[in-house]
Amino acid sequence: MTHLTIAMAKGRTADKALAFFEKAGIRFSEYHDKSRKLVIYDDENKVKLIFVKAVDVPTYVEKGAADIGIVGKDTIMEDPVDVYELLDLGIGKCQLVVAGFPDKQFPSSALLTVVSKYPAVTKAYFDSKGIRIETIKLNGSIELAPLIGMADVIVDIVESGKTLKENGLVVLETIADVSARLIVNKASYATRTSQIQQVISDLKAALE
Structure with missing residues (x-):
């Protein structure tokens, strides 16, 4: 199975989002805020995390370079793209x-x-x-x-x-x-529905 790819920008929102991912069972042990790596993998080698500029996250997701993106609602509003907005993470309010x-x-x-x-x-x-x-x-x-x-x-x-x-x-x-939202590529959601829905379900549980 190919990796599920998640795009986000480094910073406070990423730190909080990764804490939720960890609670959801997706741990990125090699991540630390001083690292210059742009691509890291989770401990089970199932999820690939790519770091991009915040304003570019929706484009990476829309074009299919990432299956999932974490980005602020303001960015989505300013430059709307053809993706699904499926979860409000409630961070960066x-x-x-x-x-x-x-x-x-x-x-x-x-x-x-x-x-x-x-x-x-x-x-x-x-x-x-x-x-x-x-x-x-x-x-x-x-x-x-x-x-x-x-x-x-x-x-x-x-x-x-x-x-x-x-x-x-x-x-x-x-x-x-x-606040930070989880967006999903439409083609990815059609072809990897169960995998993406499981991530969202696990994140919702972590948010509660």
Whole structure:
């Protein structure tokens, strides 16, 4: 039997996900956070784990390079792909929000400038509200944008809200709750149904 391949990014989410896999009976003893290995195998040599960039996980799964992927809901929302989303792992919980100064209003007659690393989600959200926007894509320290007059508001992931608060910003609207999700390649699910369902069942039990 060929290995069941799982794709994920290294980091806190991977550490927590692998702890759930271990509780589910899938142990990766050779994994440690200092390792530079991009491919490792479980102790029973049945599952192959590949480490990729978080934004690339859905593509690896959609194209069949991985059977299963672990990735944040925000990534799935920003770049939708043709996969099954089958399980909320409940880790990496945060919110995707619109944030800005406390008194900021969204007049439908004015053009709103929004900074975000999620341009697709941002456009879809404001389109649904009938608000015209100009989106500027930045990948880091976007809380700075309202402070220097570069944007009216930002769209970003918020966990504790501490960074917003320290910069005089607040959550104005919540777009979505975000956490790590398990996604599955559609062809893999059709051909390896029992194996994938067993993994999901074991993970659900580990989550309880």
